[in-house]
Amino acid sequence: MDYVTFPNLEPFSELTHGMFSRLGGASKPPYHESNFRLDSNDDPAAVRETYRRAGMALGFSESRLVAGKQVHGNEVRVVGKADAGIFWRERPLCDGFVTNVKNLPLGVFGADCQPILLYDPVTSAIGAVHAGWRGTVAQIVTEAVQTMQTEYGSCAEHLRVAIGPHIHSCCYEVSEDVASQLGQIGPYVSLSSCVEQELKSLGVREENVHISPICTRCEHTRFWSHRAVAGGERGVCLAVIMLKEERK
Numbered sequence: 001m002d003y004v005t006f007p008n009l010e011p012f013s014e015l016t017h018g019m020f021s022r023l024g025g026a027s028k029p030p031y032h033e034s035n036f037r038l039d040s041n042d043d044p045a046a047v048r049e050t051y052r053r054a055g056m057a058l059g060f061s062e063s064r065l066v067a068g069k070q071v072h073g074n075e076v077r078v079v080g081k082a083d084a085g086i087f088w089r090e091r092p093l094c095d096g097f098v099t100n101v102k103n104l105p106l107g108v109f110g111a112d113c114q115p116i117l118l119y120d121p122v123t124s125a126i127g128a129v130h131a132g133w134r135g136t137v138a139q140i141v142t143e144a145v146q147t148m149q150t151e152y153g154s155c156a157e158h159l160r161v162a163i164g165p166h167i168h169s170c171c172y173e174v175s176e177d178v179a180s181q182l183g184q185i186g187p188y189v190s191l192s193s194c195v196e197q198e199l200k201s202l203g204v205r206e207e208n209v210h211i212s213p214i215c216t217r218c219e220h221t222r223f224w225s226h227r228a229v230a231g232g233e234r235g236v237c238l239a240v241i242m243l244k245e246e247r248k
């Protein structure tokens with residue numbers, strides 16, 4: 001399985017994290033090779049097998065995955081032990097999760113949108129958020145940070161935040177309306193610069209934020225890109241973060 005990790009999360013041995021590309025999974029065309037999208041016309045057995053391989057690669061149990069059916073909103077759910085595997089049972093309509101429970105993998109999907117992973121090494125809390133332009137405008141990242149503050153006592157200045165591969169301003173042409181909602185001058189806009197500003201205003205330190213240089217539209221042969229397939233059938237990539245169980 002092909003995946004990328006983020007330099008500001010890599011130093012923490014108590015974490016496992018990564019974003020899987022579209023290479024190395026079990027799906028056949030047009031979803032080849034990795035597709036993490038359940039509501040597609042892909043073979044469900046192939047999708048499940050890709051999840052299994054992803055779990056093997058990063059060291060998480062895919063059957064325990066916490067993820068939702070993403071709706072481009074700003075709701076962030078606090079999840080615990082009882083939510084293990086909620087992705088396979090219920091798929092809550094929600095774009096973000098936070099937890100301080102170990103061995104509970106949090107996942108978000110992307111095919112141009114931003115997958116954002118958060119970690120507080122002081123309180124050992126994590127978060128995963130999906131933010132396209134709607135979620136960015138709705139400030140889902142602020143929701144995630146504030147939820148970690150109220151639930152776990154996290155301080156913004158301790159947070160590490162990684163914005164994974166997504167569509168960059170080289171390829172992200174939007175309408176005047178969308179540009180103005182993002183507070184930018186179009187037609188080419190940057191989602192991550194909005195999030196970067198937002199994090200800064202919340203008190204997250206600049207050096208603790210990593211923005212992946214990978215543009216999913218430019219590198220659409222490696223990552224799923226909604227824009228690159230232009231309405232055709234496509235899969236999604238998966239980003240995961242998990243606190244590992246301590247070895248006894």
Ligand SMILES: [Zn+2]
Nearest residue numbers: 170171215218
């Ligand atoms: Zn690009």
